[in-house]
Amino acid sequence: MLKIENLNLDVPGFSLTxxxxxxxxxxxxxxxxxxxxxxxxxxxxxxGLTLFNSGKIFLNGKDISLVPSEGRNLGIVYQDCALFPxxxxxxxxxxxxxxxxxxxxxxxxxxxxxxxxxNISHIxxxxxxxxxxxxxxxxxxxxxxxxxxxxxxxxxxxSSLDPVFREEIKDLLKDLHRKFETTxxxxxxxxxxxxxxxxxxxxxxNGRIVQQGPVEEIFNRPxxxxxxxxxxxxNVFSAEVSGGRAMVGKLEIKLVTNNCFxxxxxxxxxxxxxxxxxxxxxxxxxxxxxxxKKITCHGFYFNVQIEVAGVVFEATWxxxxxxxxxxxxxxxxxxxxxxxxxxxxxxxx
Amino acid sequence: MGTYKSMETTLRRESTFFAILLCFSLPLVLxxxxxLTKMVTSPSLGSLVDTIKDREVIRAIFLSLYASAFxxxxxxxxxxxxxxxxxxKNFRGKKLVEGLIDLPIxxxxxxxxxxxxxxxxxxxxxxxxxxxxxxxxxxxxxxxxTVLTFVGMPFYVNTAKAGFESIPVRLEKVSRSLGxxxxxxxxxITFPLAWRNMILGMIMCIARAISEFGAVVIVAxxxxxxxxxxxxxxxxYGLKYSQPVSVWLIxxxxxxxVCMRLFARKTYDF
Numbered sequence: 001m002l003k004i005e006n007l008n009l010d011v012p013g014f015s016l017t018x019x020x021x022x023x024x025x026x027x028x029x030x031x032x033x034x035x036x037x038x039x040x041x042x043x044x045x046x047x048g049l050t051l052f053n054s055g056k057i058f059l060n061g062k063d064i065s066l067v068p069s070e071g072r073n074l075g076i077v078y079q080d081c082a083l084f085p086x087x088x089x090x091x092x093x094x095x096x097x098x099x100x101x102x103x104x105x106x107x108x109x110x111x112x113x114x115x116x117x118x119n120i121s122h123i124x125x126x127x128x129x130x131x132x133x134x135x136x137x138x139x140x141x142x143x144x145x146x147x148x149x150x151x152x153x154x155x156x157x158x159s160s161l162d163p164v165f166r167e168e169i170k171d172l173l174k175d176l177h178r179k180f181e182t183t184x185x186x187x188x189x190x191x192x193x194x195x196x197x198x199x200x201x202x203x204x205x206n207g208r209i210v211q212q213g214p215v216e217e218i219f220n221r222p223x224x225x226x227x228x229x230x231x232x233x234x235n236v237f238s239a240e241v242s243g244g245r246a247m248v249g250k251l252e253i254k255l256v257t258n259n260c261f262x263x264x265x266x267x268x269x270x271x272x273x274x275x276x277x278x279x280x281x282x283x284x285x286x287x288x289x290x291x292x293k294k295i296t297c298h299g300f301y302f303n304v305q306i307e308v309a310g311v312v313f314e315a316t317w318x319x320x321x322x323x324x325x326x327x328x329x330x331x332x333x334x335x336x337x338x339x340x341x342x343x344x345x346x347x348x349x
Numbered sequence: 350m351g352t353y354k355s356m357e358t359t360l361r362r363e364s365t366f367f368a369i370l371l372c373f374s375l376p377l378v379l380x381x382x383x384x385l386t387k388m389v390t391s392p393s394l395g396s397l398v399d400t401i402k403d404r405e406v407i408r409a410i411f412l413s414l415y416a417s418a419f420x421x422x423x424x425x426x427x428x429x430x431x432x433x434x435x436x437x438k439n440f441r442g443k444k445l446v447e448g449l450i451d452l453p454i455x456x457x458x459x460x461x462x463x464x465x466x467x468x469x470x471x472x473x474x475x476x477x478x479x480x481x482x483x484x485x486x487x488x489x490x491x492x493x494x495t496v497l498t499f500v501g502m503p504f505y506v507n508t509a510k511a512g513f514e515s516i517p518v519r520l521e522k523v524s525r526s527l528g529x530x531x532x533x534x535x536x537x538i539t540f541p542l543a544w545r546n547m548i549l550g551m552i553m554c555i556a557r558a559i560s561e562f563g564a565v566v567i568v569a570x571x572x573x574x575x576x577x578x579x580x581x582x583x584x585x586y587g588l589k590y591s592q593p594v595s596v597w598l599i600x601x602x603x604x605x606x607v608c609m610r611l612f613a614r615k616t617y618d619f
Binding site: 076 | 519526527542617
């Protein structure tokens with residue numbers, strides 16, 4: 001549906017390099033990266049709001065690289081909603097309709113459909129300045145969706161909202177994506193949010209796409225130390241991998257080797273895959289004895305650091321695990337994780 | 350008790366600080382208030398009434414207002430695009446253009462008059478072109494409007510530019526993404542959000558133009574604008590006869606500005 005080929009863009013102090021990306025029709029796609037990685041710039045480039053140096057953008061097979069923003073049939077929703085402050089909610093929503101050349105009846109039908117689905121009938125005659133964060137976001141979405149664009153571009157739609165509204169809009173986005181059968185492309189720096197909403201994603205770092213694919217796959221198989229760190233995988237170790245095992249220093253860890261293009265030189269284990277085990281249990285291929293170094297409380301869960309033969313593992317455990325196993329700093333403990341939980345990859349940097 | 354006492358000390362120290370600030374501000378405020386009050390209160394009511402019945406005075410004040418408003422209108426028509434470009438685009442030599450726009454604020458006023466005259470005289474191609482289309486600068490209202498535009502324009506351009514800069518570019522981007530072209534976006538988004546600044550800019554332009562004397566007196570002693578008339582009365586008849594005209598000019602301007610300020614008050618939070 002949307003395809004970007006070899007896109008390069010230079011702005012003072014920043015550049016997007018060799019962007020190749022494909023978004024399928026009807027998909028919920030996420031562009032993820034830390035602040036300043038260029039993801040919002042890429043979104044504006046897709047929208048036609050930023051000029052680029054080389055490359056091509058295709059929409060439904062048509063080259064739209066030189067089509068101005070108003071001719072692209074895409075819609076963008078910014079983090080701050082960017083509602084027009086001098087127009088009422090209704091006039092904001094109607095703003096783009098006059099360029100669509102649709103009949104009066106069609107316009108009316110579209111409006112009532114959108115107003116009903118976004119639950120904004122009670123605020124139609126108010127001005128944006130009087131709306132709450134969640135309401136603003138709904139209006140911004142309505143203003144774009146009423147035009148039935150080929151794709152909706154969302155620039156961090158959730159990050160500026162209060163936690164209450166965030167949950168609400170998150171569900172709304174999922175709901176709208178299903179109902180309107182439109183392609184959604186969302187920029188985000190929050191991976192859990194992306195896991196909930198998106199089907200596929202691309203990870204951007206310093207203006208380059210470093211990994212692209214189904215969200216699940218990125219989550220389970222990060223292809224570099226950067227991606228692993230960004231996804232919150234704490235246990236990333238340099239390792240010598242051969243056969244079904246990896247040597248981290250003197251520590252041997254069993255894993256499932258997959259057909260890698262190059263011999264992996266790193267392994268990663270998600271902190272939630274590491275569990276405290278009783279000596280009797282035998283269900284984990286990897287069983288390691290170590291000493292608890294540090295416990296940090298994060299509200300509902302705890303981060304526990306365990307040192308095993310000079311290697312520090314980080315695990316995420318809940319209150320029950322902590323109290324049942326009597327986990328305390330300085331205590332000897334056995335941890336376990338399955339070989340499937342160990343992911344090996346090659347990182348050239 | 351201790352906390353209460355230290356709080357009292359803090360408060361006292363704070364008010365001492367503000368008292369010092371006030372002491373330093375006062376002379377400046379008085380410098381403006383005292384001469385103006387003296388001037389406004391000196392002429393008797395009778396002399397004020399007599400003055401406003403004087404056709405020459407009415408004509409001069411009207412010319413001042415009319416020429417200044419015309420200058421503001423010219424600044425609006427040609428200065429708005431300039432202000433918008435300066436607010437939205439970065440280009441080589443932008444600082445130079447901005448500096449040029451501010452230049453009329455710094456140049457001594459008679460120099461402005463001389464500069465314009467030297468360009469518009471016969472023998473200069475611009476002067477020839479102007480006289481060919483029947484426009485004369487020397488000693489005409491056209492000439493007055495020209496110099497007033499010269500001195501007032503920077504105030505309009507800078508205020509309008511600040512207005513455009515205060516509108517988030519995102520709003521214009523969103524408008525484009527919703528299908529509106531650049532012209533449509535300017536009319537439907539930028540202008541409605543910036544027109545108050547444009548009015549404010551025009552007020553400042555008029556204010557500056559009404560007060561202009563040095564440049565006007567070189568280009569056109571006649572027809573007489575209010576400041577020139579005041580000067581003439583002062584040199585010919587003395588303080589007593591120039592005061593009432595000044596009072597009327599100040600009053601008329603004051604009413605005008607207060608009205609326009611009220612009109613342009615509402616602002617948006619972005």
